[in-house]
Amino acid sequence: MSRSAIELDFFGMEKELSPPPKLPTFARRRSFRDIQGVISKINPEVLKTVIANGSSGLNKSVTVPCTPKEDHTIFPPLPVHGSNLRQSCEPKRSAETAPMTIFYNGMVAVFDVSPHKAKDILLHAEEEAQKPAESSDSKGTGSSSDQKNILGTLNGDFPIARRKSLQRFLEKRKERSNMWEPYGRTNKR
Amino acid sequence: MNFISTCAISKARSYNNTVWECVIPYIQEPQDRAAISLVCKSWYEIDAITRKHITIALCYTTTADLLLRRFPHLESLKLKGQPRAVMFSLVPNEWGGYVTPWIKEIVESSSRIKALHFRRMIVKDSDLELLATSETGKGLEVLKLDYCRGFSTDGLLHISRFCRSIKTLFMEECTILENDGEWLHELALKNTVLENLNFYLTDLVKISSEDLELIARKCASLVSMKISDCDTSDLCGFFQSATSLEEFGGGSFSALPEQVDEGVLNEQLKRYSIAFPPRLCRLGLTFLGKTEMPIVFSIASRLRKLDLLYAMLDTEGHCLLLQRCPNLEILAARIVIGDRGLEVLAQFCKRMKRLKFERGDENEEAEGVISHKGLIALSRGCIELEHLSLYVSDITNASLKCVGTYLKNLQNFRLVLIEKQQKFADFPLDNGVRSLLMGCHKLRRFALCLRPGGLTDVGLSYIGRYSPKVRWMLLHYVGESDKGILEFSKGCPSLRKLEMSACCFSERALAVAVLRLTSLRYLWVTNYRITASGGNLIHMVRPNWITELIPATQAPVHNVNGEVLAHILAYYSLAGQRTDLPSTMRHLILNI
Secondary structure, eight states: OOOOOOOSSTTOHHHHSOSOOOOOOOOOOOSHHHHHHHHHTSOHHHHHHHHHHHHTTSSOOOOOOOOOOOOGGGSOOOOOOSOOOOOOOOOOOOSSOEEEEEEETTEEEEEEEOHHHHHHHHHHHHHHHHOSOOOOOTTSOOHHHHHHHHHHHHTTOTTTSOOHHHHHHHHHHHHHHHHBOSSSBOOOO | OOHHHHHHHHHHHHHHHHHHHHHGGGOOOHHHHHHHTTTOHHHHHHHHHHOOEEEESSGGGSOHHHHHHHOTTOOEEEEEOSOGGGGGTOSOGGGOOBSHHHHHHHHHTTOOOOEEEEESOBOOHHHHHHHHTSHHHHHOOEEEEESOEEEEHHHHHHHHHHOTTOOEEEOTTOEEEOOOSHHHHHHHHHOSOOOEEEOTTSOOOOOOHHHHHHHHHHOTTOOEEEOSSOBGGGGHHHHHHOTTOOEEEEOBOOOOOSSOOHHHHHHHHHHTOOOOOTTOOEEEETTOOTTTGGGGHHHHTTOSEEEOTTSOOOHHHHHHHHTTOTTOOEEEEEGGGHHHHHHHHHHHOTTOOEEEEEOOOHHHHHHOOOOHHHHHHHHHHOTTOOEEEEEESOOOHHHHHHHHHHOTTOOEEEEEEOOSOSOOTTOOOHHHHHHHHHHOTTOOEEEEEOOTTSSOHHHHHHHHHTOTTOOEEEEESOOSSHHHHHHHTTSOTTOOEEEEESOOOOHHHHHHHHHHOTTOOEEEEEEEEEETTOGGGGGGOOTTEEEEEEESSSSOOBOTTSEEEEEEEEEEOSSOSOSOOOTTSOOEEEOO
16 A cells, blocks of 8 residues: 655646747636636746746835745754755845735736735626626625635735635525615516 | 574464454544554554444545455445535535445445445435445444435335334434435334434425324334424424434424414414424534523523524523523524623533534624623633633633633634624734633644634744644734745644635745644645646645645636636555546646
């Protein structure tokens, strides 16, 4: 039952990414997931160049969050498994802001924003994307609640994300209060 | 040694064995049983053949075959599958946790299991059919599908039809594909021994109140009924017939516009005036508002458990109701209850044992939140508390110290700081946390979810040092550097399950910490930045230790450093690597 293989490219990213560094032009994306799908297909090297190019003239810094600097003195000696220790490390990011990369209409922009601001921006984008009526998921755990939790995920706010049952209750409650329009009653069912 | 004395010794040994064979079956506490099985071979064997109940905390830590071969006379099994994060939409459902291999093995071995409890697992109609139509199904008394998904009302119909001995049918928070209400009708027609029926927090709507009433009439032992949304005014017949009922949850009340005249309010109250059964003492009414609240007043003084999580009460509503509940022992509510509500609890509900406060939405938070003041009042007033779980808008060292001073019976403490503001005046909370842990010496479950700067490395080391009995921990935004987690891991001698998020620790520090925590068998880290090369997490690799990496987003996204956001799930397993990973998901399994 012992295996010796330790996959280095565990998410298969190298297989997926195509060598030609041609930057695709984007049509207007409707959902957050689509945007992410596109980002994942871009060669990281290209991304760096594009960000560097897009940086000129925009208000940003290209500090990227990374794992903290290792302090070798505090670690006990470990059995060696042939891994490469990460030698370099950029300065730890500030706890207050993190870079947000936005692809839009062929343009790339990177902004250093606070978690609150990022949430606001994503909420606005989500509202825009959801304007044409979407068919609701019959299971009740619709994309809106998942997307809200994606926002939570980006902040690392796991415990602050709401439990699904509560989320559904809050949505139902909103529907109930929306039943009573200011100008006349709507039919109950 | 001569022949006679060896005979005497072996006779004494076998005499001793008989004694233990008589004594051990009376010991059912799982921790005691685990200890017993480690003493010697004969005790291991006695434990194996007399063990009645077992809980498997993660279904991939062993196989059904291994389990049933070791414990052939098991009567009750609880299995947990998906990580807790799935309840917060952070883990996709395709991750796994299928009951199929377990049910297959149970059925094939003609197991005499009477109680099955599956939590956060995927259950299919075919699984339910196989179980229901088997020998085991005939004798099945308890079936709990707890936060499960993957089945429909057709699967439930098999259970209703064939499992005539079912006393407990529990499906709380399940995602069920609803085709019809036949399963309930069949249950109403066939079953006479039902004691607990629970489909609370499901979306089942094709529920007939006549079927519920029929169940109440036929099942004299019906003690607990928790249902989905169904207008409470349709349940009068049910409540009249359910004379043994002690617990009810669910129902619904019609929505009223904001501005109505008194006539309409009186009509509403009249419509929902229900005669509750005489022994009812555990209650949760969905969408209960201030208008309808008086219907509960007549039984408020005998209530021992109240669920207000899905009620529509504001701060004042909570206060008005709770001051009438002197015998309340268990309460769940949203944080709109506010500090004022907590003061009411401290004053009137002296018998309180379990409190859970969950978060509502932002509008409610403008109305009422819980702060350190509420926590202080609560600690001083409800000294019998054993479980306390709350979301607070701010926190101080003094309030944590208060918890440690007064709540000596606390076994379970969970505090989440919500992000209403950026700066907290009394950070860091090192001293408060230390006082709390030193004071609450019975603590077994501990969760601390703060904001950046909430706990220094020293504070994190206090958690390690002063939590001797804690078996489960959830930590969010604690510590500042690798030093913190390394010091922490020198302690926590009983820690079996650790969950972390907003982790500032390097992969190597995490791996070393895992190696140091002597009792650790399960680790979960949310939203960790994994290095593409597999990173230093391999330092935690050892025999029977499995590490899974679950992408945090549907399409994994590299940052410019080549790091990806992923969740880490690592655990001990006797079963080796999983064979049921979905093809759509990319996991890295680090194993030797």
